[in-house]
Amino acid sequence: MNPLNKLRNALQSKKLIMVTNVMDPFSGRLAEQTGFDMLGIGGYQLGGSLCVSEPLLTLNEIIDATRSVCRSVSIPVTVDCGAGFGEPLHVMRTVREIEATGASAITIEDQIFPKRVHYHRDYKEKTISSDEMVNKIKAMVKARKNPEFVIMARTDSMRTEGYEEGMRRAKLFFEAGADVVKIFPNTLEEAKLAPSEVKGPLYYINSIGNRVNRPILSRGMASEYGYQFLSDAVGSMLIFSKAMKQYYKDWIKNGNSNLDFDEAIKLRKEIEDIIGLEEMYKIEEETVQI
């Protein structure tokens, strides 16, 4: 079954789909082997790993990252494409490009374009009107080649304009053809209430380490409240940063990476298995002299 069919089946099952945003193909494969149903490519992590920030990220940078992850895994990948890189005409190109990478889903939000870096500090996203966003969603629906390709629409209006406006937009987005809507409830109460107020599947993003008390849901809570997706948007990067910082400190100070010798051998084999070296050895053995 191709990744897109897997995602469509998972959507029909109504069971909670666990998502983690990955940094690169390697972390994608690692997540796949751990048992995830879906992977995400997120702007925060990609913009961060390139040290350009999400608002300065280009469409091509996202395409490159997505393509490299998609060709390395066999589970669906969903891609955060910010504000879609422009007006409806640009959004249509964005959808076509992302669909062509092999991704199964795309997200476009109702923030202004070009995006501002300030939203990382203030969490006060500047949004476009709901009419403009509805036009973008209609353009997305029109642009996808495969009608199964999953269109996710995200509203950033809950913080600035309140829960009611966010939910009003969620309903409009579904009507315009979005398959999934992403929302950012401000409180646990709002997070609990939202899924019962719309007919379509909602996507909840755990933004750990946010500085505005955005609620963090457990798997159990997300499932109980009725969310279709629960995603960890920045966890990979936080864990990576923490672990690498410790390692760098140890290594520069002691010339020691603090890994047990036997454990290192085991890890290295795991890494090589994830890359798929065994299969490559076989091909070499069959084709060239070793």
Place this chain on the structure above:
Amino acid sequence: MQTKSNKLRELIQKEEFIYAPVAFDALGGRLIQKHGFKVVYCGGYTSGSSLCLSEPLLTRDEQLSFAKSIASRVDLPLIVDAGGGWGEPLHTMRTVRECIASGISGAHFEDQLYPKRAHYHKYVAHAIPAEDFYAKIKMACVERDSLDKNFVIIARTDTCRSAGFDEAVKRLNKTVDLGADIGMLFPRNHEEAVRAPKECKLPLVYVQSRGNRDGRPVYNNEQLANMGYKMCIDAQILLMVSYHFIDNALKELKETGEYKVINNEMYVQRRQEIEDIIGLEEMYKIEEETVEKK
């Protein structure tokens, strides 16, 4: 060693008039060099057309990939069309940074609305407020000054049509104080084309827009130099010429199964020229010295 941006700056100071034809691939760039032109231009119209995308849908990475592939294969300085800078001042700064890292020597930044609209090709250009334009140019210059002071910043205004010639001149003159090196505007008629170099406080580029349907005058280089323009960018020329001859050739091939405009002797000669321009001879030498037995 003299950098290419330094070379461009020197040319602007020393040469009376610079003619920069557009290229959309490295081979075109090398041909421009072969014929003795001193600057090569990489435009949005040609890149956007070459990808069948249109300029307004062209991303920075795509445009700079054209520019980089040309700049890296020629000794001439290259000026790139950087459109609206791909965003606000912050994005424009990244554009300057990426241009410099790509071996590009100069770029023009315009006051059109970003994201750009395809409608601009129907001569409907929406301008951003003057203050926003100034902020873009100012920060582009700040970024230039921190990375490569020789990188040439060209301020381009598209306001002649929407707000009038005087507004366009006013905008360009303001950018002088912000650090812009050259100005670019789009006179709507002969009278404005003559007035522009006289009224602008910075050297001007004239954009030769061949085949435009807007009545915008097309001049020869002598006329432009006499009017006081510093530079001419011939924005579509190589694309138009390629398109014209390729289209004719394909038509003839489809109809007759042959293309007789070029005879066999010419094919042999041209093919040798192409291989010389690519530099195959030098590669043969390296192979002979290393892996290929004589």
